[in-house]
Amino acid sequence: MKIFVNDVDNLLTESLSGFAAAHHDLVSLQLDPHYLTRAQKAVNKVALISGGGSGHEPLHTGFIGHGMLDAACPGHVFTSPTPDQMLAAAEAVESGKGVLFIVKNYAGDVMNFEMAAEMLPFESATILTSDDVAVENSTWTTGRRGVAGTVIVEKCVGSLAEAGADLAACKALGDKVNRSTASMGVALSSCTVPAAGRPTFDIGDSELEMGVGIHGEPGRRREAMRTADEIVADLVNAILQDLKPAAGSEVLLMINGFGATPSMQLYLLYHSAAKLLTAHGLSVVRSLVGNYTTALDMAGASVTVCVLDEEIKQHWDSPVHTAALRWGC
């Protein structure tokens, strides 16, 4: 596989440095330990910090800025960041109202953020995102994976925190958005972790992986390639079975690319999914289409549905100015 690289050990630092230089008006990068903050520290608000393994860009660094995160801690590729990063980031952005961690539900991320929270000299709370319906919750105590729905959680909680709400209120909204959001993805090809240099999984030219995770982890089943409408129907049905939205509900529909699927394809999926949701009596009133939670160079996409109420809608619509999302300001 060909990638742009100088020394694979410097790949992450060089990429982060490029990101910080390209968006110097928005973010500021610190190295050793690695973390990014807003270029201008926000005050008198709950400090929102997220983080996770790298390779999912723009998650989370692309969502630092007004109306979303205060800081993000990037780990090595597909590897959780470490407590020293979170402690340094918290020290930099805390402004008297406590720290709220937004963490995707993976064992490594949960443990590292947990150790950071134990060592933190500030009041803190944690939102665990778990929107992936591909693998069921019931029998595995590790629970569901957090995937693209994390973006919606970060956006809405970011809006509420910007308005000056306290830690408990921000955590409650985040948990509510997480409960109202469900996702499922499908892969057409594997990703390749640069340091490993080989595809994470083998997949034939005429196969797809239904329910794939954002690290290329297997999902529900391997199956033969089908039409886009048939694939989307499986994803949407799994999501609706989980969310069970009341007829007539307003929803946000997000189509997220995994990194190697062109926009043209993503909009085709949007067309298909929106039609299907409408046929189910739902009203698609908000959308987000693009690469927001990627899996390096994996081809494929995920569908996310968030059932909206007035509160969630208001916080989704509020102004945001980050490298990867910007509207209203």
Next chain:
Amino acid sequence: MKTALITDAIDAVHAAILAHESEIESLDRAIGDGDHFVNLKRGLSTLSAMREELLPLAPDFALQKMGMKLLSTIGGASGPLFASFFMAMAASMKTQGDDGNAAVATAFAAGVESIKQRGKAGLGEKTMLDVLIPVADVFSRKTAEHAAMPELLAAIEASAEAGMLSTRDLVATKGRAAFLGERAIGHIDAGAKSTQVMISAVCRMLEQSQK
């Protein structure tokens, strides 16, 4: 116990893990996410590089320092788990001493207990604990029986091997393989394998030093 024993053990473990690269990687790719070997290698080369800095320290200080260093260099699930292991061993040696097999067995058991706590996992969940828990039990039992060193080491190695193999038929309920449910059956857990490789490497190093 001398701190040199810890640094020698780290070098032995480091070499053994490097020698098992392709095996650990292919197990991790099958039911994990392919980062386990890279993370282990990063942690172990960091520990190896600390040799001169660790040697003048008492064993408990050395272990504590190693734990803190791992916490900031490995990341993933392995970071907090290995860090907790070393830090709990350090705490045990600080209060219970570090002299003789019984003290080391006590410290090892404390380390394993801390991994159980941090990972909220136990036996039979297709993780490194399927190796560590039986090894800690055998270590304590054989030490209490005053088993001779060769017998103790052989029992530990056999127990690690059996624990590692037992993960083949388990459904994972912890770690990233847990998301796979029954699809993980038939695959040995990569963390159990790397743990067995590490324990076996330490046993063989000690066997050699007995000769």
